[in-house]
Amino acid sequence: MAKKLVIVRHGQASHNLDAGDFNRKLTDLGKSQSEEVANKILQHNCIPDLLISSNANRAFNTAKIFAKTWGIDEKKIFINPSIYEATLNKLLNLVNEIENKFNHVAIFGHNPGLSELAEYLTGLNFQLSTSALIILEFDVDNWMEITRNSGKFSLYLEPSDF
Structure with a gap:
């Protein structure tokens, strides 16, 4: 079965x-932008099986907003501290290590790593704004098979008041 990855940048944070x-x-x-984008996903019937979040406050709280909007218990959000300040290689390793029982996964984290990951996986140029997300599809059965240019761009959403 194909794999689907939702890459979500955290919402706007205090400076x-x-x-x-x-x-x-x-x-x-x-908060409102994150809720808006999470609601837009509902219109696309594209709710992930697994949510993985950075443990940084702004990313985890963004993940909680998305989970609530999607009807997912926030206790089911998997916290992965390595997402905070992660390089492209760390994020790719994280993706490659996802259990294959999950076919549709969302990762909540930070730039520049998330934008670099999207670019690496698609060969396209992406700069995720706060609360934005990109959905990538992969014609693979195993997360380990995901590598450079193996992703197909499916959807990009950002808040309307960006």
Whole structure:
């Protein structure tokens, strides 16, 4: 069965670095934009089997907004600390290590890594805005088979008030 990957950049976050970058919170706009994009996915009947999120505050809270909108219990969000500040190679390794019982997976994280991953997998140029997502499809049965230019671009969504 083919694999589908949803790459989601976290919502707009506060620029207040007093508590450090890792702890930055979503702004009210970031929350509403994330909810808007999550609702758009419902119109495409494209809800993932598995949600994987960075443990950084802004990414995890974005994942929780998407999960709530999609009717998924937030306790089912898998936290992967290696997504925070991940390089392209780390993100590709994460994708390649997804269990094959999952065919449709969403990853919530950060730029520049997520945009670089989308570019690497499709050969197309992507710069994910906050709360934006891209859906890629792969004609493979095993996540280990996913590599450079193996993804087919399916859908790109971003908030309307970006």
